[in-house]
Amino acid sequence: MRRPITSIVLCAALGALTLVATPLAAQGDRPNLAPATALEQAGHYQQAAAAYEQVLRDHPTYRPALYALERVLRAANALPELVPYMDSALARSPRDPLIYSLVLRVWGDLGNPDSVTATGRRWVRADPKSVAAYREWAFAVAQLGDLAAAQRVLEEGRQQIGGHALARELAQVAMAMGDWAGAARAWLAVATSGSEAGGPSDAILSATLTLQRTPPALRDSVVTALLTPPADTVAREIAGLLLAGWGRADEGWVQLEPVLPAARAPQAQLLGRFSERARAADAPAAQRARGYALERLAKVSSGPAAQRARIEAARAFADAGDRTRATQLLSAIANDTTGPPDAVATMAMLIGVNADAGRPEEAERRLDEWRGKLAPDEVSSLSERIAWAWIREGALDRADHVLAGDSSVSADGVRGWIALYHGDLAGANAFFKNAGPYAGTRADATARTEVLALVARLPADTVPALGEALLDLAQGDTARAVTGLVAVAGRVGTKGGAADLLTYAGRLAAARGDSSAEEILLRAFAADTAGASAPAAELQLGRFYLEHDRAADAKMRLEHLILAYPESAVVPEARRLLDQARGAIPKS
């Protein structure tokens, strides 16, 4: 029968632990193993075994010969032949832990639980306080696949020896059994026992790294096990670090912050570990917690380390969407007369955060101050962010001014939007074409293409009302933008691109959950049933109905679209939505 995997894992884990080696007993003259070793190296295992056996007949407790015989008999698939030699060795050295270890290992490999138990009992009778005895015994039992029995052996050992003995082994057995909450309790015992070589800090780290592998469905049970009252400092530290590593740094910070050590060095170490483990978290709340930890780390650090922590904290707050706090931190760094480690990078980050936070004037002032020290690409990128900040303020001229002198295609992309917001369709068209498909991100290029298609059918070069509606959209006032777009559609008429404008307006209304979307999209469809906007309007209608749990309406619209406009580019998307409406695929 195969050896069960959990036992193999456990064996590997326990096997990594070293025995408490007793000093080598004087073994008289060292027998000559060279001839036997030569036979073994040549692959003549049976002859080598005979040679090792000869040595053991003269020196029954000579461990190198015993180990060698075990090795060659294992290779020759004749391990049972070792039994008389190991019995003889044990009879002559009834307290030798290394011989006991060998005997247990062999009986385990031979699949003989009774002999394992007998040997284990004999060893603990000979040395009742031996951690190694219980550990090796449990190891052999686990090797046989009986994890529950291995756990019983370890529990017995803990009772006999007292204190937190064998806590680490019990934790490993619990994990191998899938009892992660039990493993958490056992690891907590390890960490609080002070028995770990590296001290409590290393024990906490070991516990955290091991429990980190808890399956997602069982993580809450681990946290509960750790935080069951009285939940001391160590328990909360482990829970805090685990939660940080699981992307729940906000919950972790709640546990960790109240128990931070008072001394600077251990506090800095713990904060560093926490922030490092929380680095990969995506959730804003988790990033904010990471920012708090790094801010605290900066306070207990000094010099470049403190500045690095502040910059990291600012970045974490910015990632969390807390631009105010990010700006405060970055300003403090920028104004630090001792000089930050990377002043230029800090300032670039500060300018960008200011622009995104709606403070374009401040951002522009700092950009002017630092323009000479920043790389040209950085200046261009920051100028565009500031220009967009001005656009959101409605100050189109200021936006245009910020871009003055920037001849990049990316800047032309922004200029195109500024022209569009002025209602200058011809100018926007020219700038967008100049920007081409590669300026900015892919999303930027898609947005430009979309708006170019929208204005292409409009009969005039200048439509200020359209510019105002689109500017409303850029400023985040979608409701006003929808109203404006519908009004413009009413003025330009069917042949002037009304259907496209209504489809666009309907999509915006639908995206904000506005019930007017249905009526606008129905108008869009009716405005030009033969045009390219008709299937686009039907697709939006289908999506709208689906999102409002009107599957029958969605199916009707989407089926009509597919059958009436089979050549439309939106048909594949319509089929996918139809599948969703029918419940044929999971909702994405």
Added chain:
Amino acid sequence: MKRREFVGALGAAAVGARFRPTWGAAVSSLLVPMDDAQANHLKAYGLTYRMLKRGGHGEWLINYRGGSFLLPDDAETTRDAALAGVTLQRVTDTDIVGIRGTIAENNMDSVPLEKAPTVAVYVPPTAQPWDDAVTMALEYAAIPYDKVWDPEVMAGRLSDYEWLHLHHEDFTGQYSKFYLTYAGAPWLTEMVQRNTETAKALGFVNVPELKKAVARTIRGFVEDGGFLFAMCAATETIELALAAERVDIAAAYADGTPMDPNASAKMDWSKTMAFENAQLEMNPAIASFSDIDGHQVNNPGHRQPLGAFQIFEFSAKIDPVPTMLVQSHRNVIPDFYGVTTSFMRNRLKPGDIVLADEAGAPWVKYIHGDHGKGTWTYFGGHDPEDPQHEIGDLPTDLSLHPHSPGYRLILNNVLFPAAKKRELKT
């Protein structure tokens, strides 16, 4: 149509179908190509099924252009194909003569499709369709099916159906042996509670005994001429449950008593359909049932890496059944894990037909066989498009895999009972 009718039927229509469409004198027909010209392979099966459901007849041109379908040229089928995005090619009677010539000269054949089989899926009532590859395929292809569970099976409802799929059920009654690993997980708690209550309601002392009785009833369904298709853990565990009729093979958490330590030796393999001589996994903490599975995905020391499996090529005119089951536009398909991923060759019964295997490996992937008047087909693994599937993974969206060759193998099985075939001398 049960298998006894399927094999026994020898109709004039079937003989004539080699040279003309079986549905009448239409001047044109619809060819559903199943090679790389097809825009949506999976929905093509649903299209064909629905045509049969409406009372139409068609043909399965096995090995012709990836296993194409020839359907009547009617408005409903055309509309259905347009909505589903299935590629059709209108062919005239002259074209069809050419096609039949090609079929006659090559390892191909034409199988009449006459009746949409009634389909049941053995699945817990609360399960989502996304939990199981077959229900996902049926939903995506819009092939209707009923759900049946232990109460329906024990009430004799299986006789209402021609085709039965087994959800990834653990018929040993040990909850896929996730009891220890996922202790406390809400889904497991719910599963244990539901099964325990069902066993009690149906008068069984525990869940393992209920599942053994269900397994025997399913075997009876096959013996009476039903088509059985199973994937993942259901393949292995139904066999173990059948062999263990008088042996305790369930861990203590499932029935209150530990496994019989000599269970492997006491198994009665004369009761099973596909496997024999397996050794049971005795450790209740290891989510593996026996050494039938070659990959042992939940048994880290024995877990084998995924390779690719190759579909066998059978003689279409001599062995039409296995040929139908392996219709695909790809011959080599990347492997995918399941609680049971593959089947060790040395555990197969001598009469089993291997439909796909991994070259050089000691395991096979896809097997088929007769039992009584019916057939069983086992396909290892959980989800052909989610090779490393784990509990909690997002469900597979088949609209992103419309050409999946692995899912085609599943859908071949659904249409297979619709085929009417001449009785074969071999």
